[in-house]
Amino acid sequence: MSLAAILPPPPAVRPVPGLRPVISFHGVSKTYPNGTQAIRDLDLAIYHGDFCFVVGASGSGKTTLVRLLIREEVATTGRIFIDGQETTRMPRRRLPKLRRKFGIVFQDYKLLPRLTVAQNVAFALRVTRPGQRHLREKVEETLWIVGLEDKLNKFPDELSGGEQQRVAIARALVHRPRIFLADEPTGNLDPDTSWGIVQLLLQINHRGTTVVMATHNREIVDLCRRRVIAIENGRVVRDEAEGAYLREGEATI
Amino acid sequence: MRSLLASVRFAIVAAAQNFTRNLGVSMAGVFTMGLIMLLVGVTLLLTHTVDQVLARQESQADVINVYLKDSVSMRTIADYEERLRQDPRVAGVSFISKDEAVIIAEQEGEGFMQSAISTVGSNPLPASLKLQARSLQGLTQLNRIVKTYPITDTSTGHQTSYNPNVIPTLQAVIFWTEVVGWSLSALLAVISLVIIMNTIRTAVYIRRTEIEIMKLVGAGDWFVRWPFILEGMFGGILAAAFGTVIVGFTYNFVLEQANAHVFLGVTADGPFLTALIVVLVAVGAGLGGVGSFLGVRRFLHV
Structure with a gap:
C-alpha cells in the first residue's frame, strides 16, 4: 500500500497574507553566555494547523529553537510571538500559562518510572489543572488515541521504546495543547516504530493541532512531503511547503 | 476551591x-x-x-539586714523600728528574731543549723531588722545611718549585710x-x-x-x-x-x-x-x- 493512501492529506491551510501565525519569530538571535551564537537573525512564521519539520545537523540551532519557543531560553535580540502574545519580555509568573499552550515530547521520553502509564498521563493534568473533573476518562481517552488503552496499569520499564514515546505523547496531549512540539521524537527508535510515531503525530495534526517536529530522520521527512524548515548555523536556509530532507539535487551520502 | x-x-x-x-x-x-x-x-x-x-x-539587693546586739530590749528595738519607718527613704521594715533567723537559715539550705545550735548550746544568729529601701541610693545612705545606731551589733565587723558592689x-x-x-x-x-x-x-x-x-x-x-x-x-x-x-x-x-x-x-x-x-x-x-x-x-x- 502506498504511503499516500494511509496518510491524511496535507492540510489546506497555507500562509495567507493577513492571517495571524501561531508562532512567529522576528529577527531573533540567541547568543549563549559562553559566546556561542546559536540562532542568528531568524524570521519564521508557522500557521495554525501546520505540520512542519525542522531539520538540520547537530549544532545547527534546532534545540535552541525549541527552547526559545517554550521560553526555556530567552532571545538575546528580536521578538517571538506565540498565539499572538509576545513571549520575549513575558514576566516569569506568566510562563506556566504559556507552556500550557504546548505539548512537548523529547527523544528521551522523560517518563516517571514509579508511576504507571495512566498515572504518568494524569500527572500532567494534576499539575496544571488540580481538581480536574473526569480525570480518569480524559486519561483513558488520550491513551486510546495513542493506542495504549490496554496498557493503563503498566510501568514504563515494562513497555517498548515506541510505547514509552506514545505515553509521552499522550501526556503532552492530555491537556489539549494548541501546539505540539516534538524534539527528535524518533531519535531512539527503529524505523518501523518511528513510522508509527510519525503517523500518530500526523493524526494529531489532522485533528487541528499545529505540530512542529525537529528531526534528523531523513526517511520520514522525505516520505511525508510536508513543510520543511532547514536550519544551518542558526539561520533558516530553506523553507519549503512540501520539502525533502535535502535540497533538490543535493549530494546524498 | x-x-x-x-x-x-x-x-x-x-x-x-x-x-x-x-x-x-x-x-x-x-x-x-x-x-x-x-x-x-x-x-x-x-x-x-x-x-x-x-x-x-x-531583688534582694535593695534589702539590708541590720544585725542587732543580743542585749538590746524589744522596747528599744521597736522605737528604732518606728523611727526608720518614718524615714522617707524606707519602703518597709520588719523585725526578725533570733529564732526566725534560724528558720530562714534552714530554708536557705543550711541544714546543719539545728545540730550546730544543740552543739553550741545557744543560738549564735543575731536578731535583725530587715530594711527595704525605696531606691538603691537611699539604701547606701540608710546603711551609713543605721551603722551608728546604738542597737547595732558592732562586735563582728559587719553591722549590716550591705554590699556596695553587688548590684x-x-x-x-x-x-x-x-x-x-x-x-x-x-x-x-x-x-x-x-x-x-x-x-x-x-x-x-x-x-x-x-x-x-x-x-x-x-x-x-x-x-x-x-x-x-x-x-x-x-x-x-x-x-x-x-x-x-x-x-x-x-x-x-x-x-x-x-x-x-x-x-x-x-x-x-x-x-x-x-x-x-x-x-x-x-x-x-x-x-x-x-x-x-x-x-x-x-x-x-x-
Whole structure:
C-alpha cells in the first residue's frame, strides 16, 4: 500500500497574507553566555494547523529553537510571538500559562518510572489543572488515541521504546495543547516504530493541532512531503511547503 | 476551591513521598537539626535559669539586714523600728528574731543549723531588722545611718549585710549571659538552616525529572515549591520535637538534682518550658520552610 493512501492529506491551510501565525519569530538571535551564537537573525512564521519539520545537523540551532519557543531560553535580540502574545519580555509568573499552550515530547521520553502509564498521563493534568473533573476518562481517552488503552496499569520499564514515546505523547496531549512540539521524537527508535510515531503525530495534526517536529530522520521527512524548515548555523536556509530532507539535487551520502 | 484542595492534597502527598523515599537522608537531617535544637534549648534554658538566680539576688539587693546586739530590749528595738519607718527613704521594715533567723537559715539550705545550735548550746544568729529601701541610693545612705545606731551589733565587723558592689556586678552578669545565650542560639539557627537546605537539595535532586516535567507542562513555581517547603517544615518540627523532649526531661532532672545539693532558689519554670517548646517547634517549622525555599530556588530557574 502506498504511503499516500494511509496518510491524511496535507492540510489546506497555507500562509495567507493577513492571517495571524501561531508562532512567529522576528529577527531573533540567541547568543549563549559562553559566546556561542546559536540562532542568528531568524524570521519564521508557522500557521495554525501546520505540520512542519525542522531539520538540520547537530549544532545547527534546532534545540535552541525549541527552547526559545517554550521560553526555556530567552532571545538575546528580536521578538517571538506565540498565539499572538509576545513571549520575549513575558514576566516569569506568566510562563506556566504559556507552556500550557504546548505539548512537548523529547527523544528521551522523560517518563516517571514509579508511576504507571495512566498515572504518568494524569500527572500532567494534576499539575496544571488540580481538581480536574473526569480525570480518569480524559486519561483513558488520550491513551486510546495513542493506542495504549490496554496498557493503563503498566510501568514504563515494562513497555517498548515506541510505547514509552506514545505515553509521552499522550501526556503532552492530555491537556489539549494548541501546539505540539516534538524534539527528535524518533531519535531512539527503529524505523518501523518511528513510522508509527510519525503517523500518530500526523493524526494529531489532522485533528487541528499545529505540530512542529525537529528531526534528523531523513526517511520520514522525505516520505511525508510536508513543510520543511532547514536550519544551518542558526539561520533558516530553506523553507519549503512540501520539502525533502535535502535540497533538490543535493549530494546524498 | 476544588482545585485548591486538590493542590493542597498534591503537595502533602508529594511531601510525604519525598520524606519517605529518601528516609535515610531525611532522618540524618532531622537528627542533626534535632541536636542543634537541643543545643538551642539548653542554651536558652541555661540563660533563663541563670537569669532567674541572678534576678532573685537582685531583688534582694535593695534589702539590708541590720544585725542587732543580743542585749538590746524589744522596747528599744521597736522605737528604732518606728523611727526608720518614718524615714522617707524606707519602703518597709520588719523585725526578725533570733529564732526566725534560724528558720530562714534552714530554708536557705543550711541544714546543719539545728545540730550546730544543740552543739553550741545557744543560738549564735543575731536578731535583725530587715530594711527595704525605696531606691538603691537611699539604701547606701540608710546603711551609713543605721551603722551608728546604738542597737547595732558592732562586735563582728559587719553591722549590716550591705554590699556596695553587688548590684552593678549582677547587672553586668545578667546582660552578658543574655548576649552570649542569644548569639549562640542565633548561630545555631543559621547552622540548622544550612542543614535543611542541603537535605532539601538532595530531595530536589532525586525528583529533578519530576520537577522538569512539572515545569514543562506548565506548573507554577509555587506548585513545584510547596511539597518541598512542607517537607522542610515537617522535618523542622520533628527535629524541634526531638530536641525539646530531651531538653525538657533534662531540665527538670538537673534542677531537681541541683536543688538537692545547693540552694539556687529556683525551681523548674513550667510555663517558660512550655513557651520554649512552642517557640522551638515554630522556629523549627520556620527554619525548615525557609531552608527548603532556598534549597529549591536554584532548581526552579530552568
